[in-house]
Amino acid sequence: MMLDTCPAVEQQQWRDQEDAWLRDTVRRHGMAVQYAAGAPPFAYSVGLFGLGHPELLVYGLDLQSSAWVLNHLGERVRDGERFGPGRPLRLHGWSHRLQLFPFHDGEEPAVLGSAQRFYGRGPADPVPALQLIWDDADGRFPWDEGYELPAGLQPAPRPHSPE
Incomplete structure (x- = not known):
């Protein structure tokens, strides 16, 4: 749906329905x-911040x-x-390795829009998040020479930059 x-x-009715679904799903x-x-597609968690952990984005x-x-x-x-950042991960049952990086969602529109609404946060004080970067079939990350996946498929993380 193009809001x-x-x-x-x-738009408000759609957000109300989405927010009700989020509350119920996080509760359960x-x-x-x-x-x-989108281009590129992305997904993120909503609810981990309530457990004392940054949300996750891929x-x-x-x-x-x-x-x-x-x-x-x-x-x-x-x-x-x-x-946390700097700790490579492997998931049992998945062939890729992951690296985690801080992601600052302090721009409009928010990437983690549903999470920001869920916690009543905004660009001045966004929900903490970690971006997961995954490797290609040969174990290379986007910053490695010879990385095979299309440029822009995994945008560089947006760390918080002090003003």
């Missing part, structure tokens, strides 16, 4: 996964892969594990 082309009342499962099929994967990765890591967070 920008809908009248304001329809501890988190939800939001997916955007670009460039399809819906099924994104949901699998985020749900797998979310389950580990619910079990008490904490992830």
Whole structure:
């Protein structure tokens, strides 16, 4: 749905329905996964911040892969594990390695829009997040020479820059 082309009342009704679904899903499962099929596609968690952990964001994967990765890591967070930058990860059952980087969502429109609304946050004080960067089939990351995936599939993380 292209919210920008809908009248304001329809936009609000859509957000109200999405917010109700988020509240219910986070209450039942501890988190939800939001997916955007843009260019590039991306997905992120909503609910991990309520467990004292940054939300997680991943670009460039399809819906099924994104949901699998985020749900797998979310389950580990619910079990008490904490992830942070600089600690490479492997997930049992997935051939890729992951690197985590701080992601600052202090711009408009917010990338993690549903998470920002869920926690009543905004650009001045966004929900903390970590961006997951995954390697290609040969184990190379976007910053490595010979990386095979298309440029822009995994945008560089947006760290917080002090003003």
